[in-house]
Amino acid sequence: MSHHTQSGQAARTDIDLALFGALGDLSQRKLFPALYQLDREGLLDERTRLLGLARQELDVDGFKARVEESLRTRVKAEELDRASLKRFLARLDFIQLDFTQPESYAAIREWRQDAGRPMVVYLSVAAKIYGDICRHLEASGSLDEASRVVVEKPIGHDLESSAEINDAIGAVFPESRIYRIDHYLGKETVQNLIALRFANPLFGTQWNQNHISHVEITVAEQVGIEGRWGYFDDAGQLRDMVQNHLLQLVCLIAMDPPANLDADAIRDEKVKVLKALKPFTDDMLGRDVVRGQYVAGTIDGQAVPGYLEEEGANTESHTESFVAMKTGVANWRWAGVPFYLRTGKRMPEKLSQIVIHFRQQPHYIFDPDQRGLAANKLVIRLQPEEGIALEVLTKDSGLDKGMRLRRGPLHLDFNSAFPKTRIPDAYERLLLEVMKGQQYLFVRRDEVEHAWRWCDSLIAAWEDRNELPRRYPAGSWGPVASIAMITQDGRSWYEDY
Numbered sequence: 049m050s051h052h053t054q055s056g057q058a059a060r061t062d063i064d065l066a067l068f069g070a071l072g073d074l075s076q077r078k079l080f081p082a083l084y085q086l087d088r089e090g091l092l093d094e095r096t097r098l099l100g101l102a103r104q105e106l107d108v109d110g111f112k113a114r115v116e117e118s119l120r121t122r123v124k125a126e127e128l129d130r131a132s133l134k135r136f137l138a139r140l141d142f143i144q145l146d147f148t149q150p151e152s153y154a155a156i157r158e159w160r161q162d163a164g165r166p167m168v169v170y171l172s173v174a175a176k177i178y179g180d181i182c183r184h185l186e187a188s189g190s191l192d193e194a195s196r197v198v199v200e201k202p203i204g205h206d207l208e209s210s211a212e213i214n215d216a217i218g219a220v221f222p223e224s225r226i227y228r229i230d231h232y233l234g235k236e237t238v239q240n241l242i243a244l245r246f247a248n249p250l251f252g253t254q255w256n257q258n259h260i261s262h263v264e265i266t267v268a269e270q271v272g273i274e275g276r277w278g279y280f281d282d283a284g285q286l287r288d289m290v291q292n293h294l295l296q297l298v299c300l301i302a303m304d305p306p307a308n309l310d311a312d313a314i315r316d317e318k319v320k321v322l323k324a325l326k327p328f329t330d331d332m333l334g335r336d337v338v339r340g341q342y343v344a345g346t347i348d349g350q351a352v353p354g355y356l357e358e359e360g361a362n363t364e365s366h367t368e369s370f371v372a373m374k375t376g377v378a379n380w381r382w383a384g385v386p387f388y389l390r391t392g393k394r395m396p397e398k399l400s401q402i403v404i405h406f407r408q409q410p411h412y413i414f415d416p417d418q419r420g421l422a423a424n425k426l427v428i429r430l431q432p433e434e435g436i437a438l439e440v441l442t443k444d445s446g447l448d449k450g451m452r453l454r455r456g457p458l459h460l461d462f463n464s465a466f467p468k469t470r471i472p473d474a475y476e477r478l479l480l481e482v483m484k485g486q487q488y489l490f491v492r493r494d495e496v497e498h499a500w501r502w503c504d505s506l507i508a509a510w511e512d513r514n515e516l517p518r519r520y521p522a523g524s525w526g527p528v529a530s531i532a533m534i535t536q537d538g539r540s541w542y543e544d545y
C-alpha cells in the first residue's frame with residue numbers, strides 16, 4: 049500500500065471496497081461512476097476489488113450489467129472506452145444479503161479471506177442501520193485493525209440521534225478510521241477556498257470584520273424531491289443541506305488559518321467556528337429566518353408540480369424545501385458581519401456560490417450617483433461552472449466619461465484557465481482520499497454534533513412558534529420574505545449570475 053500527503057502527488061492504493069447499498073441511488077448515480085473514473089485515470093491498484101452488497105437477488109453478472117448500465121447513463125461516451133470498462137467490471141463482485149441479519153455476514157469474511165489489503169466499508173444506506181452493520185461486520189470477523197468505514201450524511205435527525213449513531217460506529221471503529229462524507233468538501237472550488245484564503249496574502253490580510261461587510265451563500269437547486277420523498281419529508285432542507293453542506297462552507301470561509309494541512313489542524317479550526325455560531329431564539333423567526341415550501345410553477349418553460357403533489361407526497365406536510373437565514377460568527381474576526389444563507393429546491397437554476405462583500409473605502413471621492421457600486425466583491429462559484437471572480441472598479445474608458453467608474457470582474461474560470469484538466473466529481477476525490485487514508489476532507493464527530501446543536505436550536509424555535517413554511521412558486525428564488533430579510537439591512541442577494 050502506498051501513501052502520500054495531500055500536498056503530494058497521487059499514488060495508487062491497494063484496497064478492497066465493500067459497498068453496502070450498491071444498488072441504491074447514490075451508489076449507481078455517483079459512486080460507481082466515480083470509481084470508474086479513478087480506475088480510468090490509473091488511480092486504482094490492479095489488485096483492488098469492489099464488492100457490491102444489496103438485498104436484491106442478483107448474480108455477479110446481473111450486478112455487473114446494472115453497473116454497466118449506470119455507467120453508460122452517467123459517464124460521457126468519450127470517457128467510456130472499452131478497455132477501461134472491461135478492466136473496471138472485472139473488479140466487481142456481488143453478495144446478496146440483508147444488512148440487518150448477522151448470520152449472512154460470514155460471506156463477507158470469506159470474501160476477505162487472505163486478502164492482504166485493507167478493507168474500506170462504504171455505508172450508502174440510511175444512517176439508522178450504520179450501527180447494526182458495523183456490529184455485524186465486527187462480530188463476523190470481517191474486519192481488522194486497518195479497516196475503515198465511510199458514512200454518508202445526514203448522520204441522525206438531531207443531536208441526540210446523531211450521538212447514538214456515532215456511538216454505535218465508534219464502538220467498532222476508532223475516530224481515525226471513520227470517514228464522514230460531506231460531498232461538498234470534495235468539490236474543486238470548495239478546496240480552492242483553502243488555497244485562496246491561505247496561499248494569497250492579498251486575501252489573508254483582508255479576511256475579517258475590518259474589511260468584509262457581509263457574506264452571502266446561495267445553494268439553489270433546480271431539482272425537486274426526485275423520488276426521495278420518504279427521506280426528504282422527514283428531513284427538510286435545514287437537515288438535508290444546511291446542517292452539513294452550508295455549514296461546512298461557513299466553516300471554510302470563517303475559520304482561522306490552521307497551523308498546517310493536517311486533518312485535525314483543519315478540523316479544530318472548523319469546530320471553533322461552529323461553536324461560535326449565534327444560536328437562534330424565537331424573536332429571530334420571520335425576521336432572520338424564512339422557511340418555504342414550493343407550490344406548482346414553471347422551470348425552464350416546463351410546468352413542475354408543487355411539493356405536496358410530488359410522487360409519494362403526504363398532502364399535510366409542513367416540511368420546508370427552502371430556508372434562508374441571517375446568522376453570524378461571534379468572535380473577534382467576524383463580530384458584526386452577517387452571514388446570509390439560502391438554499392432551496394425547485395429554484396430557477398442550479399447555482400451554488402459564495403459572495404464576499406468587502407467594505408467601502410472610508411472616504412468616497414467619485415460621482416455620488418455611483419456610490420452603490422463602490423465595494424469589491426469576491427464571487428466564488430461552486431456550480432454549475434466553477435470559478436472565482438473578483439469584482440473591481442476601474443475607470444470607464446472613453447474621452448467623454450471623465451472619472452466615471454465601471455465595475456468588472458477579474459475572472460478565473462477553471463474550465464478555460466485549465467482547459468486540459470477534467471474537473472473531477474467530488475466523490476472521486478473523496479474516494480481517493482479514503483483509499484489513501486487521508487481524513488482532512490472528512491467531518492469529525494464533534495463537527496457533526498456542534499452543527500446539530502445549532503440546527504436543533506432553530507428547529508426548537510420553529511416548533512415552539514408552530515412556524516409554517518411560506519409558499520413560493522417552483523421556478524422562483526423562494527418566498528418574498530427571504531428578499532425582505534436581506535433588504536431590511538439595506539442589502540440584496542447578489543444577482544449578477
Ligand SMILES: NC(=O)C1=CN([C@@H]2O[C@H](COP(=O)(O)OP(=O)(O)OC[C@H]3O[C@@H](n4cnc5c(N)ncnc54)[C@H](OP(=O)(O)O)[C@@H]3O)[C@@H](O)[C@H]2O)C=CC1
Binds near residue numbers: 074101103104147172
Ligand atoms: N441519493 C443522494 O443523492 C444522496 C444520498 N445520501 C446518503 O446516502 C445514503 C444512501 O442514500 P440513497 O442511495 O439515496 O438511498 P437508497 O434508498 O436509494 O439506497 C439504499 C440502498 O440500501 C438498500 N438497503 C436498505 N436497507 C437494507 C437492508 N436491510 N439490507 C440490504 N439492503 C438494504 C436498499 O435496498 P432496497 O432498494 O431493496 O430497499 C437500497 O438499494 C443515505 O445515507 C443518504 O442520506 C447523501 C447525499 C446525497
Ligand SMILES: O=C1O[C@H](COP(=O)(O)O)[C@@H](O)[C@H](O)[C@H]1O
Binds near residue numbers: 271289400
Ligand atoms: O446531499 C445532498 O445534496 C444534493 C445536492 O448536491 P449537489 O452536489 O448537486 O449540489 C441534494 O439534492 C440532496 O437533496 C442532498 O441530500
